[in-house]
Amino acid sequence: MRTFLLAAGAAIAALGLADCNRSGGQNPPxxxxxxEKAATPSAHPGATVLSAxxxxxxxxxxxxxxASDQFEIQAxxxxxxxxxxxxxxxxxxxxxxxxxxxxxxxKQAADDAGVAIPTPVVLPSDMQxxxxxxxxxxxxxxxxxxxxxxxxxxxxxxxxxxRYAQDGDQAQIKSLAAExxxxxxxxxxxxxxxxxxxxxxxxxxxxx
Numbered sequence: 001m002r003t004f005l006l007a008a009g010a011a012i013a014a015l016g017l018a019d020c021n022r023s024g025g026q027n028p029p030x031x032x033x034x035x036e037k038a039a040t041p042s043a044h045p046g047a048t049v050l051s052a053x054x055x056x057x058x059x060x061x062x063x064x065x066x067a068s069d070q071f072e073i074q075a076x077x078x079x080x081x082x083x084x085x086x087x088x089x090x091x092x093x094x095x096x097x098x099x100x101x102x103x104x105x106x107k108q109a110a111d112d113a114g115v116a117i118p119t120p121v122v123l124p125s126d127m128q129x130x131x132x133x134x135x136x137x138x139x140x141x142x143x144x145x146x147x148x149x150x151x152x153x154x155x156x157x158x159x160x161x162x163r164y165a166q167d168g169d170q171a172q173i174k175s176l177a178a179e180x181x182x183x184x185x186x187x188x189x190x191x192x193x194x195x196x197x198x199x200x201x202x203x204x205x206x207x208x
Contacts, residue, residue: 055160056167058115061177065106066117068157069099071127075149078134082142087194095150098187102180106173113170127153147195154188 053060072095079092110117123131130149137145161181168174 055163056169058110058113058168058170058173061160061164061168061173062106062110062115062117064160065157065177066103066121067123067127068153068160069103069106070121071123071131071153072096072099072150073103074131075134075146075153078131079142079146082134082139083146084139085143085198087197088143088146091190091194092146094190095187098183102183105176105180109172109176112172115170115173143198144195147191147198151188151191151195154184154191158184158188 055061055064076092076095076099080089080096083089083092107117134142134145134149158181161177161184165174165178165181168177
């Protein structure tokens with residue numbers, strides 16, 4: 001009986017050690033750089049859920065990032081034409097400049113990695129549909145619709161950037177994603193702030 005108890009105790013201890021090893025500090029250290037880690041904390045919870053497409057693969061990531069840039073540029077050009085709110089128009093100019101720059105950076109990083117970005121960029125049907133709606137929505141509803149769209153677009157882009165910065169398969173593009181993610185976060189925060197101001201009526205009737 002004593003021999004049986006000793007054997008059982010040893011087995012339980014071995015199981016406990018194995019479990020500790022699985023959940024403890026014996027996992028390999030993360031290969032993420034400081035820049036890549038910095039891109040992570042503000043991630044939307046959705047960033048941890050993989051989409052149907054593997055966004056850690058360079059062709060998928062670059063296609064999505066290019067489409068996001070193109071959507072932001074085209075939507076913001078419509079804002080310059082249709083909005084009468086100075087703050088919205090200021091933001092739209094910033095978006096055109098910023099996303100034109102990241103488009104060039106993305107193309108360079110993709111070229112360096114030997115990854116082709118489709119030219120011209122064809123927007124997914126949901127993004128194209130939003131652009132079509134922005135062209136037709138009433139002027140009274142334009143600013144709210146535009147800001148709703150760019151908030152959604154920046155949140156989606158942030159999720160994709162942060163995911164690729166952590167787990168991307170091409171070092172050059174991964175570095176760019178880590179660099180761009182905090183800027184996308186800043187744009188998202190700004191868009192939400194302007195949207196909140198409009199909702200409160202602060203400057204909602206401003207002309208310019």
